[in-house]
Amino acid sequence: MGHLIQKSTGEAEPFNIGKLAMSLERAGAAPDIAWKIAESVAREKMMTSKDIHKATLHASIRHDRKLAIRYNLKQALMDLGPSGYPFEKYMAALMRASGYKASNNQIIDGKCVRHEIDIYLEKPEENIVGIAECKFRNQPGSKIDVKVPLYFDSRFRDVIHTFDKQFGVGKRTYEGWLITNTKFTGDAIAYGKCAGLHLLGWTFPTENSIARLIERHGLIPVTALSSLTFRQKRQLLDRGIVMCTELSNHIDFLRDIGVGRATVMKIQEDIGSLCRHR
Amino acid sequence: MGHLIQKSTGEAEPFNIGKLAMSLERAGAAPDIAWKIAESVAREKMMTSKDIHKATLHASIRHDRKLAIRYNLKQALMDLGPSGYPFEKYMAALMRASGYKASNNQIIDGKCVRHEIDIYLEKPEENIVGIAECKFRNQPGSKIDVKVPLYFDSRFRDVIHTFDKQFGVGKRTYEGWLITNTKFTGDAIAYGKCAGLHLLGWTFPTENSIARLIERHGLIPVTALSSLTFRQKRQLLDRGIVMCTELSNHIDFLRDIGVGRATVMKIQEDIGSLCRHR
Known part of the structure; x- marks a missing residue:
C-alpha cells in the first residue's frame, strides 16, 4: 500500500505494489522479476493508473520483450478498435x-x-x-x-x-x-x-x-506486437488480419505496408516465441 | 405536389400542400383556413421541412393563436428537454x-x-x-x-x-x-x-x-405557450410545472420569473381557452 492513484474511472485507490507484481506474474514474469519491476515502478510515485501502466511497460521491456507484450494485452485489445x-x-x-x-x-x-x-x-x-x-x-x-x-x-x-x-x-x-x-x-x-x-x-x-x-x-492479437507502429497495426486490421498467428502466413503484407527488413525479422521471432506457444 | 424539400432526417420529399393543410386541420383549423394557410406557405418555396414549419406557424399565428399552439405541439414536446x-x-x-x-x-x-x-x-x-x-x-x-x-x-x-x-x-x-x-x-x-x-x-x-x-x-404542455420565452419555460420545468393546467394554480410563479402583467393575462386567457377545453 502507499499513496493514492487515480484510476481511469476517476476513482482513487491506494497504490498496491502486491497487485502490480501479481499482474506481472500473471503476464508470465517469475516472482522475483515481478517484484523487482513493481518496486522500480513504486519508486517513481505515479499519480494515475495510466502512468503506472506505462512505467511498468517500460520496466518490463528492459527485462523481457515477451513479458511486456503479455502485460500490455488489455491495451492491445483496445487497439483493435475503433470499429467492433x-x-x-x-x-x-x-x-x-x-x-x-x-x-x-x-x-x-x-x-x-x-x-x-x-x-x-x-x-x-x-x-x-x-x-x-x-x-x-x-x-x-x-x-x-x-x-x-x-x-x-x-x-x-x-x-x-x-x-x-x-x-x-x-x-x-x-x-x-x-x-x-x-x-x-x-x-x-x-x-x-x-x-x-x-x-x-x-x-x-x-x-x-x-x-x-x-x-x-496464447492467442495474441497483432495489436500486441510492439515492433509495429499504430498505423501499421491499423492497416493490418483493415486487411482482416487480427491474430498474430495469421500474420505468419502473410509476411508479404508487412513489406507492403512499409515494415523494414530488420523489423520483419523481429516480428517473425515474436510470432515464433509468443503466438504459437507460451 | 411541388418542389423537393429536405426533411430533418436528411431525406428529400416533394412538398405536399394537401399534407400541410391536413396537419393544420388536425390542429383544429377549419378546412378553408387550413388551405388558405397552406397556400400562403406554398408560395414561399421553402427548402427544408423546418422552414415550412416555421412559416406555417407564423401564418397560423396571424389567423388564430390557439391554432398555432396546437400546430406547434411536436416542437413543444421536444422543448420539454433536455432531461427526460x-x-x-x-x-x-x-x-x-x-x-x-x-x-x-x-x-x-x-x-x-x-x-x-x-x-x-x-x-x-x-x-x-x-x-x-x-x-x-x-x-x-x-x-x-x-x-x-x-x-x-x-x-x-x-x-x-x-x-x-x-x-x-x-x-x-x-x-x-x-x-x-x-x-x-x-x-x-x-x-x-x-x-x-x-x-x-x-x-x-x-x-x-x-x-x-x-x-x-386537450392536455397542453407549458412549453406550448407562445407568450413565454424559452428561458421562462425552462424555469417552469425546473420547478416541476409541466402542464399548462398546473400553471393556473401557480400564476404567482409567472411573476417570480419575471413575466410581465400583460403577458400573464394573455397566458391566463390561453389557459382558459386551450388547456381545459378544446
Missing part, C-alpha cells in the same frame, strides 16, 4: 481455442425480428448451440450496464425460437454469450447470472476471463 | 387522462434486478397493472431502434415476476408501455407487436398516437 469487428473476429478465434466452432456475422430470423449475430457458436459433440454478442469499447473505464444483458436476453429468447424449430425442442443446449473487452456493472452481472447468460469480460469471470483465456491459449 | 423527466411527468398526465392511475419514478424489485420504472400504471376496475418506459429525444428525426423494445421486454418480464407474487398469478392483466416523443424503426414496431408490448409514439399507432391523445384530451 476485429474484436468480434478475435473473440471467435478465442472461442475456437476453447473448443467451439465459431463463425462471425450470421443472420438469424427470430420469432419476431431478424438478428445480426456477432458470433454463432457450436460444440457438436456436446450438443451445444449458441450465439454471442460482442460489446467492444475503446474507452478505458467504460462499463457495460444492465440494459445490455436485458436486451441481449430478449434477442437470445427470440433466436431460441428458431433453434427449437431447426433442431427440435430439447435436442440442443443453448448458450447465450455476452462478451466485452471491458467490465460489467454489478447489475449487469446480477441480471446475466439470473437469466442464465454467459458473461465474459476482461477479468470476468475470474478463472475464465478473457485475460485468463488469452494466457491459457 | 418532464416528458415522463407529461406522459403520466396523458395516461391519467386516458383512464389510468399513473405515478412516476417507482422502484420495483424484479426477479433478477431492481428497476427504476418511469411510470407505474393501474386501471383498477379492469384489473390492469402496467409499467411504462419513456424515451425522450430532443433531436428531430432520431428513431427508437429495436434494442429498446428488446431490453424493455426483459425488464417487463423481470417485473412481471414480482407482480405475479404481489397480485397472484393470473389475477391481473399486465401491460408494458414503451413511449417516445419521436418515432420507432420498423423493426422496433415489429418486435414490440410480436412481444405484446404497447408502443406509443408521436404518430404511432395512427389512431391512438401521442398527437391524437393530446387532441382528444
Whole structure:
C-alpha cells in the first residue's frame, strides 16, 4: 500500500505494489522479476493508473520483450478498435481455442425480428448451440450496464425460437454469450447470472476471463506486437488480419505496408516465441 | 405536389400542400383556413421541412393563436428537454387522462434486478397493472431502434415476476408501455407487436398516437405557450410545472420569473381557452 492513484474511472485507490507484481506474474514474469519491476515502478510515485501502466511497460521491456507484450494485452485489445469487428473476429478465434466452432456475422430470423449475430457458436459433440454478442469499447473505464444483458436476453429468447424449430425442442443446449473487452456493472452481472447468460469480460469471470483465456491459449492479437507502429497495426486490421498467428502466413503484407527488413525479422521471432506457444 | 424539400432526417420529399393543410386541420383549423394557410406557405418555396414549419406557424399565428399552439405541439414536446423527466411527468398526465392511475419514478424489485420504472400504471376496475418506459429525444428525426423494445421486454418480464407474487398469478392483466416523443424503426414496431408490448409514439399507432391523445384530451404542455420565452419555460420545468393546467394554480410563479402583467393575462386567457377545453 502507499499513496493514492487515480484510476481511469476517476476513482482513487491506494497504490498496491502486491497487485502490480501479481499482474506481472500473471503476464508470465517469475516472482522475483515481478517484484523487482513493481518496486522500480513504486519508486517513481505515479499519480494515475495510466502512468503506472506505462512505467511498468517500460520496466518490463528492459527485462523481457515477451513479458511486456503479455502485460500490455488489455491495451492491445483496445487497439483493435475503433470499429467492433476485429474484436468480434478475435473473440471467435478465442472461442475456437476453447473448443467451439465459431463463425462471425450470421443472420438469424427470430420469432419476431431478424438478428445480426456477432458470433454463432457450436460444440457438436456436446450438443451445444449458441450465439454471442460482442460489446467492444475503446474507452478505458467504460462499463457495460444492465440494459445490455436485458436486451441481449430478449434477442437470445427470440433466436431460441428458431433453434427449437431447426433442431427440435430439447435436442440442443443453448448458450447465450455476452462478451466485452471491458467490465460489467454489478447489475449487469446480477441480471446475466439470473437469466442464465454467459458473461465474459476482461477479468470476468475470474478463472475464465478473457485475460485468463488469452494466457491459457496464447492467442495474441497483432495489436500486441510492439515492433509495429499504430498505423501499421491499423492497416493490418483493415486487411482482416487480427491474430498474430495469421500474420505468419502473410509476411508479404508487412513489406507492403512499409515494415523494414530488420523489423520483419523481429516480428517473425515474436510470432515464433509468443503466438504459437507460451 | 411541388418542389423537393429536405426533411430533418436528411431525406428529400416533394412538398405536399394537401399534407400541410391536413396537419393544420388536425390542429383544429377549419378546412378553408387550413388551405388558405397552406397556400400562403406554398408560395414561399421553402427548402427544408423546418422552414415550412416555421412559416406555417407564423401564418397560423396571424389567423388564430390557439391554432398555432396546437400546430406547434411536436416542437413543444421536444422543448420539454433536455432531461427526460418532464416528458415522463407529461406522459403520466396523458395516461391519467386516458383512464389510468399513473405515478412516476417507482422502484420495483424484479426477479433478477431492481428497476427504476418511469411510470407505474393501474386501471383498477379492469384489473390492469402496467409499467411504462419513456424515451425522450430532443433531436428531430432520431428513431427508437429495436434494442429498446428488446431490453424493455426483459425488464417487463423481470417485473412481471414480482407482480405475479404481489397480485397472484393470473389475477391481473399486465401491460408494458414503451413511449417516445419521436418515432420507432420498423423493426422496433415489429418486435414490440410480436412481444405484446404497447408502443406509443408521436404518430404511432395512427389512431391512438401521442398527437391524437393530446387532441382528444386537450392536455397542453407549458412549453406550448407562445407568450413565454424559452428561458421562462425552462424555469417552469425546473420547478416541476409541466402542464399548462398546473400553471393556473401557480400564476404567482409567472411573476417570480419575471413575466410581465400583460403577458400573464394573455397566458391566463390561453389557459382558459386551450388547456381545459378544446
